[in-house]
Amino acid sequence: MNYRHAFHAGNHCDVLKHAALCLILERLKAKDKPFAVLDTHAGRGLYELVSEAALKTAEHKGGVARVLADSAPPASLAPYIEAVARANPFGGLRWYPGSPMIVIEALRPGDSAKFCELNPEERAALETAVGSDGQVKIFDRDGYQAVRAFLPPIERRGLVLIDPPFEKPGEYLRLAEALAEGLKRWATGIFMIWRPVKDAPGWLGFLRAAEGISDTLNVELNIRGPVEGKLTGSGLYIVNPPFGLSASLTAALPWLAERLAIGPGAGWLLQERERAVVIREASGKA
Numbered sequence: 001m002n003y004r005h006a007f008h009a010g011n012h013c014d015v016l017k018h019a020a021l022c023l024i025l026e027r028l029k030a031k032d033k034p035f036a037v038l039d040t041h042a043g044r045g046l047y048e049l050v051s052e053a054a055l056k057t058a059e060h061k062g063g064v065a066r067v068l069a070d071s072a073p074p075a076s077l078a079p080y081i082e083a084v085a086r087a088n089p090f091g092g093l094r095w096y097p098g099s100p101m102i103v104i105e106a107l108r109p110g111d112s113a114k115f116c117e118l119n120p121e122e123r124a125a126l127e128t129a130v131g132s133d134g135q136v137k138i139f140d141r142d143g144y145q146a147v148r149a150f151l152p153p154i155e156r157r158g159l160v161l162i163d164p165p166f167e168k169p170g171e172y173l174r175l176a177e178a179l180a181e182g183l184k185r186w187a188t189g190i191f192m193i194w195r196p197v198k199d200a201p202g203w204l205g206f207l208r209a210a211e212g213i214s215d216t217l218n219v220e221l222n223i224r225g226p227v228e229g230k231l232t233g234s235g236l237y238i239v240n241p242p243f244g245l246s247a248s249l250t251a252a253l254p255w256l257a258e259r260l261a262i263g264p265g266a267g268w269l270l271q272e273r274e275r276a277v278v279i280r281e282a283s284g285k286a
């Protein structure tokens, strides 16, 4: 397990994933009922953008830094921009909040969150960053196994975020199995899967396996056309998306594609499916 998210924190992939995560949490908070979050691949929770690892790649400069540098971002990015600002109480952009930090900031009394992280160093850093209490639990546990062990949550509403590092072959197969298991246990839960735009056959295999799922949102953001060996785009596959998420993402994606573009072929895609039938599709080039 070599993957360290510190090299990538705040890049274009994080912008897409965390902007959507913030929007989902906003929708969950809109109701007065408790919700639960299971973050299967949590990472260290908080990233210092001036650390050696972050400075080596400086990927945040092409991601979150570009978003913050604009004076008129779309309103649907406000929850994301606020989450980043909360991690930097003295202003600037020294810290970048990972998914656990974003989730914890959204919890109200009665809500709960579970985080799984297998890398001991990352888990220790996560424990330091967010701590554990009755409401927040951190596990040294395989995230895919957690989908079987922890669902459904007693709150019966909430989100499962599955954000694997894609460093081993067969990740799409594990994702498809985990999603099927998760939905068997919790048919009404929101599931959000992050993926890199690469390995087209693996992705198509996943889509075939997920064909029977009834309510999904498939989103892609590409900062340029494909380049061998480079990660130029990422996607989100969301099951049971909350009401309004599709519209909010549609409002943000063209702006993000333009703002984060680094070359020809930049663009975005959003595909809404109900009972395996595409009911709305929108896309654009930057």
Ligand SMILES: C[S@@+](CC[C@H](N)C(=O)[O-])C[C@H]1O[C@@H](n2cnc3c(N)ncnc32)[C@H](O)[C@@H]1O
Pocket: 001, 003, 004, 005, 017, 040, 041, 042, 043, 044, 045, 097, 098, 099, 100, 116, 117, 118, 119, 122, 141, 142, 143, 144, 163, 164, 165
């Ligand atoms: C992409 S990073 C997570 C980033 C985080 N979700 C965020 O948005 O801030 C993936 C993390 O999963 C951890 N990991 C890898 N395989 C795992 C597994 N099977 N179960 C749980 N964690 C795993 C890695 O150590 C890494 O920290």
